[in-house]
Amino acid sequence: MSILIWTYIIVGLTFALYIGIAIWSRAGSTKEFYVAGGGVSPLANGMATAADWMSAASFISMAGIIAAIGYDGSVYLMGWTGGYVLLALLLAPYLRKFGKFTVPDFVGERYYSQTARLVAVFCALFVSFTYVAGQMRGVGVVFSRFLEVQIEWGVVIGMCIVFFYAVLGGMKGITYTQVAQYCVLIFAYMVPAIFISLQMTDSLFPQLGFGAKVAGTDLYLLDKLDGLHKELGFAAYTDGAKSMIDVFAITVALMVGTAGLPHVIVRFFTVPRVKDARISAGYALIFIAILYTTAPAIAAFARTNMIESVSGKKISEMPSWVQNWEKTKLITIEDKNGDGIVQFYNEKSKDAAFLASAEAKGWKGNELTVDRDIMVLANPEIAQLPNWVIALVAAGGLAAALSTAAGLLLVISTSIAHDLFKKIVMPDISEKGELVAARVAAAVAVVIAGYFGINPPGFVAEVVAFAFGLAAASFFPAIVLGIFYKRLNREGAIAGMVIGLLFTIGYIYYFKFAIPKEENIAANWLFGISPEGIGTIGMIVNVVVALVVSSLTPPHRKRYRTL
Amino acid sequence: MASNLNKNGQDIERLKEYWRKNITYVGILLFIWFISSYGAGILFADSLNEIRIGGFKLGFWFAQQGSMYIFVGIIFVYVWLMSKLDKEYDVDEK
Numbered sequence: 001m002s003i004l005i006w007t008y009i010i011v012g013l014t015f016a017l018y019i020g021i022a023i024w025s026r027a028g029s030t031k032e033f034y035v036a037g038g039g040v041s042p043l044a045n046g047m048a049t050a051a052d053w054m055s056a057a058s059f060i061s062m063a064g065i066i067a068a069i070g071y072d073g074s075v076y077l078m079g080w081t082g083g084y085v086l087l088a089l090l091l092a093p094y095l096r097k098f099g100k101f102t103v104p105d106f107v108g109e110r111y112y113s114q115t116a117r118l119v120a121v122f123c124a125l126f127v128s129f130t131y132v133a134g135q136m137r138g139v140g141v142v143f144s145r146f147l148e149v150q151i152e153w154g155v156v157i158g159m160c161i162v163f164f165y166a167v168l169g170g171m172k173g174i175t176y177t178q179v180a181q182y183c184v185l186i187f188a189y190m191v192p193a194i195f196i197s198l199q200m201t202d203s204l205f206p207q208l209g210f211g212a213k214v215a216g217t218d219l220y221l222l223d224k225l226d227g228l229h230k231e232l233g234f235a236a237y238t239d240g241a242k243s244m245i246d247v248f249a250i251t252v253a254l255m256v257g258t259a260g261l262p263h264v265i266v267r268f269f270t271v272p273r274v275k276d277a278r279i280s281a282g283y284a285l286i287f288i289a290i291l292y293t294t295a296p297a298i299a300a301f302a303r304t305n306m307i308e309s310v311s312g313k314k315i316s317e318m319p320s321w322v323q324n325w326e327k328t329k330l331i332t333i334e335d336k337n338g339d340g341i342v343q344f345y346n347e348k349s350k351d352a353a354f355l356a357s358a359e360a361k362g363w364k365g366n367e368l369t370v371d372r373d374i375m376v377l378a379n380p381e382i383a384q385l386p387n388w389v390i391a392l393v394a395a396g397g398l399a400a401a402l403s404t405a406a407g408l409l410l411v412i413s414t415s416i417a418h419d420l421f422k423k424i425v426m427p428d429i430s431e432k433g434e435l436v437a438a439r440v441a442a443a444v445a446v447v448i449a450g451y452f453g454i455n456p457p458g459f460v461a462e463v464v465a466f467a468f469g470l471a472a473a474s475f476f477p478a479i480v481l482g483i484f485y486k487r488l489n490r491e492g493a494i495a496g497m498v499i500g501l502l503f504t505i506g507y508i509y510y511f512k513f514a515i516p517k518e519e520n521i522a523a524n525w526l527f528g529i530s531p532e533g534i535g536t537i538g539m540i541v542n543v544v545v546a547l548v549v550s551s552l553t554p555p556h557r558k559r560y561r562t563l
Numbered sequence: 564m565a566s567n568l569n570k571n572g573q574d575i576e577r578l579k580e581y582w583r584k585n586i587t588y589v590g591i592l593l594f595i596w597f598i599s600s601y602g603a604g605i606l607f608a609d610s611l612n613e614i615r616i617g618g619f620k621l622g623f624w625f626a627q628q629g630s631m632y633i634f635v636g637i638i639f640v641y642v643w644l645m646s647k648l649d650k651e652y653d654v655d656e657k
């Protein structure tokens with residue numbers, strides 16, 4: 001059977017499963033809509049959290065980025081998992097104990113202020129919309145390649161599915177759908193990874209195969225890759241090209257951002273007890289680590305495979321996966337020197353001797369451009385796995401993108417219906433009215449998200465990285481200080497969040513949109529920290545401002561509940 | 564004996580002690596968290612890369628694999644320590 005038919009079957013079956021679960025677990029009350037009634041088991045919550053949080057960026061883009069930048073890609077691995085330690089040790093149990101539905105709810109109560117609540121609502125909306133934009137682009141990429149429809153239609157199909165289960169089921173529907181989506185996505189990620197690991201290194205576990213010898217030779221895979229990289233003028237795969245301070249700052253921003261993401265935090269309100277909140281953070285990290293320890297292995301396999309099967313080969317004899325992806329324009333080959341052979345190398349290499357030797361060979365620039373987003377999706381084709389595996393990966397990518405999109409839409413609708421309407425604008429709204437408001441807000445949010453999917457603001461993981469930076473600079477300090485530092489008052493918390501957020505947005509806007517691309521370089525950055533890592537400085541600004549303002553203003557009068 | 568009780572009938576001094584122990588656990592575990600990721604994976608990665616385990620350079624391994632295994636361990640140690648502490652100070656929810 002062809003890839004297309006397999007894809008229709010497998011994607012169709014998984015969508016039917018999600019819709020079935022949504023109908024079975026639809027929400028009847030606001031408590032079910034917001035926190036699934038608060039009775040989810042820690043194991044199920046761990047799976048749902050893992051799916052909620054592993055997005056299109058984790059599933060589709062991450063391994064591709066690591067493949068392209070080697071060691072530097074570690075920022076995503078450590079950053080996106082290390083945040084869970086902060087969540088489990090500093091946030092989840094205490095927030096669960098505090099017993100409020102949402103992050104703005106916590107901020108509003110703890111800082112006894114409607115303004116603080118409003119600022120938190122704004123932050124939640126801002127972070128969630130930035131993030132959802134990345135997801136929808138992911139859905140578009142998957143659909144355009146595998147269902148062979150236009151990206152626009154792909155996004156519309158995705159919107160309809162999410163609309164159905166997020167609007168109908170609320171948190172309860174989303175939770176159980178996400179459990180199913182986790183199973184689909186992890187199976188889809190692992191099957192090709194295990195096959196490729198066996199092919200390339202004879203090792204069943206990709207995590208080990210990655211450090212093993214290439215099958216049939218005496219050469220370690222990573223050494224081979226370092227060698228290939230050097231030959232082609234790239235930085236060694238295991239060393240990377242970023243400065244240490246930038247790697248450090250990006251890792252901090254991603255870790256702290258992870259811990260501050262409102263759609264992840266809200267998941268810890270769905271379990272019955274404080275103890276369960278702690279355990280479910282642990283389960284969530286195990287489920288996440290299965291994928292995250294596999295990703296760098298996939299990256300190394302795919303990079304080696306790509307260089308070996310394309311670089312220096314005849315254009316007329318390209319493997320079929322290259323031709324398939326050329327159709328989507330995500331791989332482009334341009335024969336600059338007209339010799340009919342693909343030259344793939346780092347034309348921006350700083351090594352003059354290397355560039356001179358390239359010129360002497362008659363190379364007129366790099367001829368192969370591969371969009372990093374396709375690495376995972378193209379992997380099974382590269383390894384010549386059966387068609388059903390390729391279809392399975394498509395379903396996995398969709399599961400990852402849709403589960404995250406749904407979690408974010410829920411945060412958006414809760415922020416509007418609960419934190420804005422119920423708590424600020426119309427305090428005497430009935431429960432039924434609030435439920436209607438939440439559903440309408442979710443519906444509007446789906447449409448906006450769809451717009452972003454059709455007119456994507458940029459590269460998937462890049463956009464997502466910004467959402468993390470913004471979360472790091474706004475929520476995280478307000479929540480952690482709120483829990484561990486009693487003296488922090490309303491004025492301090494609000495000033496910190498506002499200034500941290502403005503600083504971070506301003507910096508990102510300046511380097512990414514206001515000035516020409518060529519000037520977005522290390523020499524112009526503050527302390528040599530790139531826009532991706534600036535959330536770290538934003539967070540420090542937030543903390544400093546919060547502490548200074550708190551010490552200059554009178555302490556709050558009423559004692560809030562001790563944890 | 565029951566001198567300082569809060570409205571739930573719990574001894575405030577004992578609760579403070581519980582909180583102090585909680586903070587100590589968190590502090591120690593976060594130290595390990597920092598050393599295994601920022602320390603081994605970034606700050607000292609270059610020197611650790613001199614050491615090899617199989618095909619892995621050690622600093623690179625910590626950055627791309629090792630730190631994540633340690634993260635999982637840290638969370639479960641915390642879960643275990645806290646449920647013991649909860650029982651000891653009788654604050655666990657039934």
